[in-house]
Amino acid sequence: xxxxxxxxxxxxxxxxxxxxxxxxxxxxxxxxxxxxxxxxxxxxxxxxxxxxxxxxxxxxxxxxxxxxxxxxxxxxxxxxxxxxxxxxxxxxxxxxxxxxxxxxxxxxx
Amino acid sequence: xxxxxxxxxxxxxxxxxxxxxxxxxxxxxxxxxxxxxxxxxxxxxxxxxxxxxxxxxxxxxxxxxxxxxxxxxxxxxxxxxxxxxxxxxxxxxxxxxxxxxxxxxxxxxxxx
Numbered sequence: 001x002x003x004x005x006x007x008x009x010x011x012x013x014x015x016x017x018x019x020x021x022x023x024x025x026x027x028x029x030x031x032x033x034x035x036x037x038x039x040x041x042x043x044x045x046x047x048x049x050x051x052x053x054x055x056x057x058x059x060x061x062x063x064x065x066x067x068x069x070x071x072x073x074x075x076x077x078x079x080x081x082x083x084x085x086x087x088x089x090x091x092x093x094x095x096x097x098x099x100x101x102x103x104x105x106x107x108x109x
Numbered sequence: 110x111x112x113x114x115x116x117x118x119x120x121x122x123x124x125x126x127x128x129x130x131x132x133x134x135x136x137x138x139x140x141x142x143x144x145x146x147x148x149x150x151x152x153x154x155x156x157x158x159x160x161x162x163x164x165x166x167x168x169x170x171x172x173x174x175x176x177x178x179x180x181x182x183x184x185x186x187x188x189x190x191x192x193x194x195x196x197x198x199x200x201x202x203x204x205x206x207x208x209x210x211x212x213x214x215x216x217x218x219x220x221x
Contacts, residue, residue: 031207032207032208032209034209042214042215043199043212043213043214043215044152044199044212045212046209046210046211049209087151087152091207092207093207094206094207095140095142095157095159095165095203095206095207096142096154096157096167096207097207097210099144099151099152100151101149101150101151102151
């Protein structure tokens with residue numbers, strides 16, 4: 001099993017749609033989890049941390065299932081500006097993080 | 110806001126040259142990281158540093174070295190650049206072990 005696995009997509013959705021991305025990870029001892037957003041030819045930027053109880057930030061909801069080693073990101077009411085690649089990130093050990101290869105989202109008018 | 114800056118956005122070098130990539134962060138973070146990002150391969154960790162003068166190898170350290178003489182500055186050195194080191198290089202910093210990381214804008218390096 002790869003350390004962090006994501007469906008690369010692309011996900012093409014119309015404006016206003018709800019879209020969900022999933023991610024699985026292999027290290028059951030991981031302690032921290034994140035979603036990052038990366039625009040084309042730009043650096044990754046932290047979108048949100050993911051907590052065991054689930055957390056929401058505006059239109060974005062992240063969920064963690066430790067038993068299944070599974071993380072999700074839900075985007076409601078998609079905007080054109082949400083078009084980007086979304087990286088699932090999992091604490092590896094010590095200082096390091098494992099980055100997934102990303103899921104590409106394209107929101108169309 | 111955390112600010113991580115990198116010395117160049119674009120760099121073109123010749124095979125065999127010694128290349129220095131500089132990264133500076135202004136948030137007094139303990140930890141700094143160097144990654145490279147290639148299409149289809151994602152981000153791969155080259156080296157990281159958890160304190161001044163301390164460094165650890167990441168997943169792909171071969172052909173690279175690093176220097177951290179001051180807390181805010183972390184340099185990546187390509188001892189003898191090769192064409193397979195053409196890539197996007199991203200520097201990041203973090204206040205906590207295993208915590209979220211903040212990235213610089215990246216340096217797109219081309220080795221001819």
